[in-house]
Amino acid sequence: MSGLVAFSRCPMSERYNPSEIEPKWQQRWLADELYKTEAADARPKYYVLDFYPYPSGDGLSVGHARNYVPTDVVARFYRMRGYNVMHPMGFDAFGLPTENAAIKLKANPHVLNEKYSANYIRQFKLLGLSYDWSRVFNSSHDSFYRWTQWIFIQIFNSWYDPRLGQARPISELETELAAHGTGRILDAIDAKPEQIGAIARSVPRIEADAWQAKTPRERNRFLMQFRLAFRGESTVNWDPVDKVVVANEEVDAQGRAWRSGALVEKKTLKQWNFRITAYADRLARDLDTVNWPQKIVTMQRNWIGKSQGAEVDFKIDGDASEKIRVYTTRPDTLWGATFMVLSPEHPLVARITTPEKRAEVEAYVAHARAMTDVDRTDVSKAKTGVFTGATATNPVNGERIPIWVADYVLMSYGTGAIMAVPAHDQRDFDFARKFGLTIRMVIQPPGVESTDASVLTAAYSDHGDGLGRMVNSGPLTGMDAGKSIAAAIDVIEEMKAGQRRVNYRIRDWLISRQRYWGTPIPIIHTEDGEVTVPESDLPVRLPDVESYEPTQTGESPLVQVHDWVNTPTGQRETDTMATWACSSWYYMRFADAHNGARVFDPKEVNYWLPVDMYVGGAEHAVLHLLYSRMWTKVLYDLGVVGFIEPFKSLRNQGMILAPEQKEVDGRMVYEKMSKSKGNVITPDEVVAEHGADALRGYEMFISDFSQTVPWNTNGVPGVRRWLDRVWRIVLSPMDDRGGPATMTTRELRRAAHQAIQKIEHDFDAFAFNTAVSSMMEFTNTLFKARDAGLTETPEWAEAIDILVRLLAPIAPHLAEELWERMGLPYSIHKQTWPKADAAAAAEDSIEIPVQVNGKLRDRITVAVGTDEETIKTLAAQSEGARRFVGDKPIRQVIYAKGRLVNIVI
RNA sequence: GCCCAAGUGGCGGAACUGGCAGACGCGCACGACUCAAAAUCGUGUUCCCUUACGGGAGUGUGGGUUCGAUUCCCACCUUGGGCACCA
Numbered sequence: 001m002s003g004l005v006a007f008s009r010c011p012m013s014e015r016y017n018p019s020e021i022e023p024k025w026q027q028r029w030l031a032d033e034l035y036k037t038e039a040a041d042a043r044p045k046y047y048v049l050d051f052y053p054y055p056s057g058d059g060l061s062v063g064h065a066r067n068y069v070p071t072d073v074v075a076r077f078y079r080m081r082g083y084n085v086m087h088p089m090g091f092d093a094f095g096l097p098t099e100n101a102a103i104k105l106k107a108n109p110h111v112l113n114e115k116y117s118a119n120y121i122r123q124f125k126l127l128g129l130s131y132d133w134s135r136v137f138n139s140s141h142d143s144f145y146r147w148t149q150w151i152f153i154q155i156f157n158s159w160y161d162p163r164l165g166q167a168r169p170i171s172e173l174e175t176e177l178a179a180h181g182t183g184r185i186l187d188a189i190d191a192k193p194e195q196i197g198a199i200a201r202s203v204p205r206i207e208a209d210a211w212q213a214k215t216p217r218e219r220n221r222f223l224m225q226f227r228l229a230f231r232g233e234s235t236v237n238w239d240p241v242d243k244v245v246v247a248n249e250e251v252d253a254q255g256r257a258w259r260s261g262a263l264v265e266k267k268t269l270k271q272w273n274f275r276i277t278a279y280a281d282r283l284a285r286d287l288d289t290v291n292w293p294q295k296i297v298t299m300q301r302n303w304i305g306k307s308q309g310a311e312v313d314f315k316i317d318g319d320a321s322e323k324i325r326v327y328t329t330r331p332d333t334l335w336g337a338t339f340m341v342l343s344p345e346h347p348l349v350a351r352i353t354t355p356e357k358r359a360e361v362e363a364y365v366a367h368a369r370a371m372t373d374v375d376r377t378d379v380s381k382a383k384t385g386v387f388t389g390a391t392a393t394n395p396v397n398g399e400r401i402p403i404w405v406a407d408y409v410l411m412s413y414g415t416g417a418i419m420a421v422p423a424h425d426q427r428d429f430d431f432a433r434k435f436g437l438t439i440r441m442v443i444q445p446p447g448v449e450s451t452d453a454s455v456l457t458a459a460y461s462d463h464g465d466g467l468g469r470m471v472n473s474g475p476l477t478g479m480d481a482g483k484s485i486a487a488a489i490d491v492i493e494e495m496k497a498g499q500r501r502v503n504y505r506i507r508d509w510l511i512s513r514q515r516y517w518g519t520p521i522p523i524i525h526t527e528d529g530e531v532t533v534p535e536s537d538l539p540v541r542l543p544d545v546e547s548y549e550p551t552q553t554g555e556s557p558l559v560q561v562h563d564w565v566n567t568p569t570g571q572r573e574t575d576t577m578a579t580w581a582c583s584s585w586y587y588m589r590f591a592d593a594h595n596g597a598r599v600f601d602p603k604e605v606n607y608w609l610p611v612d613m614y615v616g617g618a619e620h621a622v623l624h625l626l627y628s629r630m631w632t633k634v635l636y637d638l639g640v641v642g643f644i645e646p647f648k649s650l651r652n653q654g655m656i657l658a659p660e661q662k663e664v665d666g667r668m669v670y671e672k673m674s675k676s677k678g679n680v681i682t683p684d685e686v687v688a689e690h691g692a693d694a695l696r697g698y699e700m701f702i703s704d705f706s707q708t709v710p711w712n713t714n715g716v717p718g719v720r721r722w723l724d725r726v727w728r729i730v731l732s733p734m735d736d737r738g739g740p741a742t743m744t745t746r747e748l749r750r751a752a753h754q755a756i757q758k759i760e761h762d763f764d765a766f767a768f769n770t771a772v773s774s775m776m777e778f779t780n781t782l783f784k785a786r787d788a789g790l791t792e793t794p795e796w797a798e799a800i801d802i803l804v805r806l807l808a809p810i811a812p813h814l815a816e817e818l819w820e821r822m823g824l825p826y827s828i829h830k831q832t833w834p835k836a837d838a839a840a841a842a843e844d845s846i847e848i849p850v851q852v853n854g855k856l857r858d859r860i861t862v863a864v865g866t867d868e869e870t871i872k873t874l875a876a877q878s879e880g881a882r883r884f885v886g887d888k889p890i891r892q893v894i895y896a897k898g899r900l901v902n903i904v905i
Numbered sequence: 906g907c908c909c910a911a912g913u914g915g916c917g918g919a920a921c922u923g924g925c926a927g928a929c930g931c932g933c934a935c936g937a938c939u940c941a942a943a944a945u946c947g948u949g950u951u952c953c954c955u956u957a958c959g960g961g962a963g964u965g966u967g968g969g970u971u972c973g974a975u976u977c978c979c980a981c982c983u984u985g986g987g988c989a990c991c992a
Contacts, residue, residue, distance in 0.1 A: 253989060295909065299987065302908085307991075328992060341992090379906070379990055413991045420992085427990050505991055618986080701930070703917060708985080712917060714931050721945095722930080728945090738946055761921095770919065773929035780929090783946095849925040854973045856925055894972050899924045904972045 016727035018691025022813040026125055034829060035130040037086045040607045046083040047608050048075045049587055051616025051624070054092040054579070055116035057101055060123045061673050062681045062695070062711060063656035069699040070653065070768055071615045072129045076809035077763050079130075080833035086608055088590040089124060089131040091117045093140035095579040096242055096259060099517035103548050109517045113140055123683055128692045128812050130829075135593040139582035140517070144589065146539030147599040148581050149522040152229055153532045155634055156523075159226035160278035162188040162195035167278075167637035173226055174219075181207040193502040194306075197277025200225035200232070220529030228275045228634060229511075231523075231530055235412070236271055236510055237264035243550035245271060247510045247578065249303070249623050255374040258623075266373060269554075272512035272521060272575060276630045280304050280504040282644075283629055292650040293706075296621045303622040305505025310489050312419065312498035314340060314392040316352055317400060324348060324392055324403070327414030327503055330424065331492055332484035334396050335473040336442035337419035338432070340403045341385065344368035345411040352403060354389030361386050361405055368407040376407050383408055383431045394419075395497035396474060406431065414503055422459065429459035443468040443481050509627060511578050516548050516557045518576030526570035540572070583624050584631040587611055587646060599640070606642045618652040625650070651766055654708040661710075670710040686716055693811035694720035700768035700810060722776050723814055726807065729779065730800055730818050733786045741787035745795040746844075751781040752799040753841035756834050759806055775806055802834045850875040851902040852884040860901075868895050875901035 029035065050071050053064070075087035093113045102109035117138055124131060137144050158167040162185060176184070186205055189195050203225045214222060224230045236245045241262035250258040257264050276283070284304045287297050309329035316322050324340060342349050344365040353361045364386045368376065375381070385406030392403055408427055409418050422432035422439040432439050439453040445460045451471040460468070468481040475491055476484050492498045512521065520540040522533040533540055543564040545557050558574040559565060565572050591608040592600035625647070632646040657670035658679035664671070673680045686695045697719035703709040728735055755778040762771035782799060790796050800822070808815040808828045819828035843864055848871060850858040858880025862871055872893045875881055885905055892904040 253987080295987080298909070302988065305991065309992085326992080330992080377990065381990090383990085408990045408992095410991070418992050425992070427992075430990095503991080621987085698930095701917090704919095707911090707918090709917065712931070715917075718930050724945095735945090739948095769917090770929080773919075776929055847925085851925085851973075854924095859925075892972060894924090896924050896973090900973090902924080902972055 014731075016724050016814070018693060018723075018813065019688070021817045022128065022687075022692050025813045025816045026128060029130075029827075029829075030125070030133070032827075033134070034827060035087065035132050036134055037088070037132045038084055041084060043082055043084040045086070045608060046075075046078040046613075047086045047590075047611045048078065048613045049087070049590070049611045049615070050089065051614070051620065052090045052092050052583070052586055053120065054095055054097055055113065055120045056097055057112065057116055058675045058680070059116075059119050060683055061656075062683055062686060062699070063673050065127060065683050065695065065699050066653045066656050066702075067615060067617070068124065068127065068129055069696045070705060070766070071613070072127075072696075073700065073768065073809040074613060074763065075130055076812065076829065077833070079829065080805070080808065080831060082832065086135075086590065087131055088135040088593070089129075089133075090136055090586060090590065090593075091120070091138045091140075092579055092583055092586070093117060093138045094145075094518045094576075094582060096244070096515065096517070099515055099548060100242070102517070109548065110140070113138070126687050126692060127683055127696065130812070135590050137586075137589065137593050139519075139579070139586060142539040142541050143594070143596065144586075145519040145582065147589065148519045148577065148585070149533070149538050149540060150535060150599055151585055151631065151635070152519075152577070152581065153522055153535065154638055154640070155274065155631075156227055156229040156532055158228045158634065158638060159223075160195075160198040160228060160275065161185070162192055162198040165192075165195065165282070167228060167634050169638075170223060170227060173223070177206075177208065177211040177222075179208055181205070181209075181211055183207070190499060193308075193500050194281045195278075196502050197275070197280050197504055197506075199275075199278075200230075216528040220531075224530075228278060229272065230275060231270060231272050232508075233268060233270045234273070234508070234510075235266050235268050238267040238269075238554070239264055243554065244513050244515055245269065245510060247580070247623075248507050249509070249626065255372070263372070263374070271510055272573075272577075273508040273510050274627075274630065276509040276627075277504060277506055279630050279633050280306065280506050281502075282633055283506075283626065286629070286633075286645055290645055290650070291648060293618075293652055296618065296625065296650065296652070299621040300626055303506060303626065305503075307503050307505075309485075309501055309503070310492055310498050311415065311501040312395065312492055314395060314419065316348075316403075317391045317393060319352065319390075322348060322351065324417050325415045325498075326417045326419045327501060328419060329503075330421065330485065331498070332470065332473070332476060332481070332488035333421040333424050333442050334394070334419065334488060334492070335476070336421040336423050336440045337394055337401065338399075338422060338438040338440055339401050339420045340392055341406045341409045341418050341420050341428075341431070342388075342403065343409040343411040343416040344405055344407055346405075346409075346416045348417075349388065349405055352388055352390040357387060357389035361388055364405060371407070377410075383427070383434055385431065385435065387435075395495060396491065402437070404431075404435075412507070413505070423453045423456060424459050424461055426459040426461070429456075440472060442471060442473045442476075443484075444471045509580075509630070511581060512573075512575035513578050514550060514554055514556045515576055516542070516545060518579065519581060520558075520576055521573040523573040524567055524570045525573065530573070531569075542576075580624060580627045584627045585635075587614075587628070588635075588641065602641070609641065610643050610645055611647045612649060614647040614650045615653060617655075652706055654703065654706050656702070657708065657710040659711040659713050673711075681711055681713075690716045690720045691723075691813070693814045694723055697723065697772060697810055701772040703769060705766045705768055719772075722779060723811060725779055725783070726803065726811075726814065727818070729782045729786065730804065731821055733782075733791050738783060738787045741784045743781075743785050743788035743790060745790060745793050748781070748785045748790055748793075748799055749795045749840045750843070751778060751785075752795075752802045753836045753838075755806060756802060756836035757841055760833070760836070763809075772810065775803075775810070778803060778806070804828065805831060805834045846898055848875070848898075849900045850878050850881050851900060852881055853904060854902060855884075857881055857884050868897075871895060872901060876903060 048071050050067055075085050079085045098109050098113055102112055157170045159170050159173045161168045182203055182205055237251050239246050239257040239260055239262050241260040246257050251264050255263050284301055284306050287300060307329050310331040311325055311327050313323040313325050385404045388403045388405055390403045391400045394401055420428035422428040423441045424443055441451055441453040444451055446467050470476040470479045470484050476487055489500050520542055522540045523530050543561045545561055548557055556574040588600055588605050588609060592604040628646050635641045636644050658673050661668040662671055671677055683695060694716050698716045701719060755774055758774045759771045804815050804818050815828045845861050845863050847859050847861050849856055850860060858878040860874050860878050872895055881903055888905045890903055890905055894902040
């Protein structure tokens with residue numbers, strides 16, 4: 001009975017119930033196509049994109065939402081600010097995770113993929129994400145991959161002209177070869193050494209008649225050395241767990257494969273590659289034009305690894321027909337080269353080794369071959385090597401120097417041979433010490449009197465800072481080390497002993513995979529060699545197969561589908577493309593997602609691209625993000641697109657770890673969320689309990705966007721409480737009154753307009769956590785304003801209007817519901833962002849801390865615009881200051897404008 | 906080994922360009938409401954001394970520059986990431 005009395009006396013307002021309002025609005029938005037991208041108009045465009053996910057059977061965790069919620073907030077924020085926004089989503093559906101799941105579950109990957117991506121879409125909708133679903137696609141559907149194949153064909157039919165520094169149709173190369181042979185192209189590379197990767201290094205100098213004499217098969221083979229997509233034999237990384245080759249970019253420093261974690265093995269196989277080395281220079285250079293995290297830019301620069309130096313030829317004593325060519329970044333130290341080292345794989349090793357050394361050298365080479373790459377390149381291991389018995393002549397001083405073989409020289413970098421300068425290279429120094437070889441100083445370090453290498457306890461390298469003076473170096477002697485490199489190249493070129501060269505660490509990008517679940521490579525092996533499938537026959541569809549298991553021979557399961565493999569003109573290529581191919585252009589397809597007649601309408605792609613804001617994990621630093629840049633540049637060169645970089649701005653979100661610490665190797669650590677560890681928190685469970693808006697709010701509030709952070713299960717309820725307060729202060733401000741408070745309408749208005757300024761600034765800076773906290777502060781201010789009795793004022797109405805608009809990007813469902821209940825027309829998400837009134841936001845008075853000798857002793861409040869002298873006087877008179885100054889003389893009074901006063905005694 | 910980032914209360918974190926350290930939230934404590942609980946509202950919450958007023962210390966460690974340092978400089982420690990015989 002008492003309960004009844006209480007009820008009638010104090011009617012409860014309807015409570016905030018996200019599970020009721022969220023599905024309601026989600027359905028309405030979807031039915032109205034509220035977030036459908038509009039056609040180009042007078043507004044500026046904004047393309048905000050997430051790294052498109054591969055749909056896994058585990059679905060999304062709250063960690064994944066860390067990516068998708070902020071981009072959604074940005075998309076909504078830009079819409080309200082009057083931009084024409086494209087915010088799409090699709091699926092990177094091909095690839096090993098789905099295929100491995102299919103093998104394990106004995107299911108069809110097509111079926112799994114549809115099921116998994118449907119679940120992702122359900123979860124995305126659950127989070128209230130404002131994707132334009134009319135543009136969704138799946139990279140494993142032939143409506144998409146036929147265009148991946150089309151681009152492959154364009155790249156296959158292109159070569160890189162070092163004279164223009166860009167890709168051209170291969171037909172134009174054929175014309176040139178018929179008229180001039182390879183001479184002009186090779187000359188161009190000599191003249192522009194940074195173009196070293198434009199064509200294969202194996203291309204010989206041939207005349208036009210030699211080209212004309214070639215059979216079609218020979219010509220095709222020859223052209224493979226130029227094509228930007230080419231099949232070639234090379235040493236590749238074989239992943240024994242996934243039974244597939246992987247790209248260099250997919251192997252970490254420990255030699256482990258990116259996905260499976262298996263130690264890769266080296267195999268020499270014929271594989272499909274993209275000639276990304278042709279673009280090395282542009283890929284490095286154009287990094288200056290993007291707004292990306294410095295870390296990612298640095299990683300790409302390091303991966304490309306451009307270095308400048310010279311190639312120098314050394315004559316082999318007693319063998320006039322062969323020379324050893326070395327690459328060095330320090331040609332100025334050539335006078336200090338006291339021996340040479342060949343890589344064990346170097347083709348000249350067998351030829352130059354003297355009979356008495358043959359057995360020893362062969363044993364060493366065999367031993368080196370047997371070692372794993374990881375063991376071989378272990379920097380902590382002592383240097384090993386053997387003398388070949390042969391000597392070479394140092395071209396600049398005519399000295400005879402011994403030629404050694406050692407595994408610290410890699411065949412895969414430079415020329416596979418080095419001139420060893422032990423005095424100025426630590427590796428050579430270690431080697432010379434161990435084997436008693438001559439060490440000669442050619443750079444005299446600053447502060448060292450002697451010019452004899454016996455004073456050196458380690459190699460001296462000036463690291464390009466130019467400290468030191470050249471000694472024992474013929475014409476270079478006496479020169480500053482800083483100027484010596486260019487001078488040395490001049491000397492070497494004049495002597496015709498070598499020339500300026502550029503080298504890159506990056507290697508060609510291996511794209512073929514011996515797997516079923518990928519885009520078929522549109523190539524047929526004919527009598528005349530590899531030819532592309534005619535564009536009119538695209539797509540080359542993936543046939544159905546009985547078994548998805550990789551074969552024991554390391555071939556794709558597709559080899560067993562004879563009907564598919566055999567065509568009237570030849571056999572189909574059975575390798576498929578790695579998913580990097582799909583992701584290298586998907587962001588362009590969104591501009592014209594369902595075009596069946598062409599890859600996309602250039603008008604659409606050039607309007608929407610480049611992506612204005614691209615958000616995803618940092619683990620793709622040199623994978624997807626490098627590959628995409630290359631494809632963009634190829635398509636630019638071929639006139640397909642009109643931009644040179646695909647992603648204007650890039651941001652990496654931090655990871656979310658499991659909430660509970662676990663003991664691992666004796667330490668307490670937060671682990672990654674993973675199904676196998678059983679510590680995954682799903683958005684589904686959080687939304688069911690607290691609603692999507694609270695989850696979204698917490699995803700933003702949890703930490704700085706880029707920081708890795710453990711999930712806190714108390715975090716979402718905290719945000720939920722805030723949303724509850726918003727609900728009550730907007731709809732029933734007179735409930736739950738607090739204590740008495742004072743606030744003027746001017747102060748309320750100031751708080752509202754300061755909130756606009758702050759939140760706008762924070763969104764632009766990706767500082768979502770402080771944006772949320774500013775909204776919480778503004779909400780707290782409204783409660784205080786309510787207690788001060790301002791709810792009937794126009795300023796109150798304005799403040800509430802501003803609050804709901806500010807809230808719309810973060811809590812779209814709650815904002816929509818409040819907007820409707822306020823009697824305003826649908827939809828809040830079609831409203832404009834509130835405009836801050838600078839005058840309203842301005843402070844009337846400021847509080848200035850007063851320090852004595854740097855310690856806070858008091859505060860004074862002065863009107864804005866009070867002059868410096870008055871402030872200093874007021875500060876000196878303040879009670880706190882007087883207590884500490886006493887009658888001691890004031891030495892100095894410092895006033896930092898509007899900041900603080902410091903009295904020094 | 907080299908390069909980069911970070912280190913702030915019990916916890917996540919905030920602090921524009923060298924100027925009030927700890928915003929906001931969580932947690933905790935106390936109080937109001939209630940028969941009671943939940944919810945809500947209010948107050949407090951870096952540590953130490955003090956009933957209080959107030960004072961002292963304090964942003965990984967040690968030093969430096971400065972009237973003033975979480976912020977700049979030097980050395981070191983720890984954690985995370987990247988690279989690793991690239992000639």
